[in-house]
Amino acid sequence: MDTEPSAVRAAREIRVVFGRLRRRLRELARAEDLTPSQISVLTRLDKSGPAGASGLAAAERVRPQSMAATLAVLEQHALISRRPDPSDGRRQVVSLTAEGVARVQGDRLARQEWLARELDQGFTEEERETIVRAMGLLDRLNDR
Template identity: 65%
Template sequence: MIESRRGAVSPSAVRAAGDVWVVVSRLRRRLKELATEEDLTPAQASVLARLDKHGPASASELAAAERVRPQSAAKIIAALEQAGLVERRPDPEDGRRQLVTLTRLGLKRRQGDRRARQEWLARALQERCTEEQCRTIIEAMALLDEVAQS
């Protein structure tokens, strides 16, 4: 057992953490190879994904959701705005606030990038995995998403 500030950590949890770290790093590098020259940073892509999934948000909401400082979120939003991928609009419920929204170009970019990478990964999984293994991956991703959200 490994000791942490919160108590003992089982060997299987330590092994799982190490394996996830290595696999996610490799997968990220591989997906990055599929990127175009004008690809976004991981932080910018994450903000676009969040806006696509959850809709308009304020800069402070994006900073909190992405777990970055407000200054970092402001830089990310400014870069996306300069690229024409997002725009700021007054909040209809509170005119003092600005909401960041995807532009048509931002939505198109989000869908195109996601589609190319998802197609590659889907083909690779189909070539190497059984249906049961794919379902196991789906379940594992749901668990990891819960961990990431906590």
């Protein structure tokens, strides 16, 4: 089965536009003191809840040693806490502290406010509705 040229062009455009938008949104986060991988771990903990270090390493596709270093920095910033796993005392469960939750939510709110302001000021109502419809179509990719 040959892929239609329009599908190839759409795939390329989606990748490029989403990549640029993602970089722009990352710039808006208060990330001056954290690396992208540290921010990713905070975001994962916020979305998925407490997790073990090995599970986080697997989910982030990094070596356990790299995850240990990431968690050490986050713990130094008081953004995470660790406690013994109730089912296996040799392991630890990592969770966000109140400060970690506030950090993730604050960064998320800053990005959302910027995006809403840009959409409000730079696009017509019709264009914003087109964007919403396009997002619905793109979301179907997640369902396949």
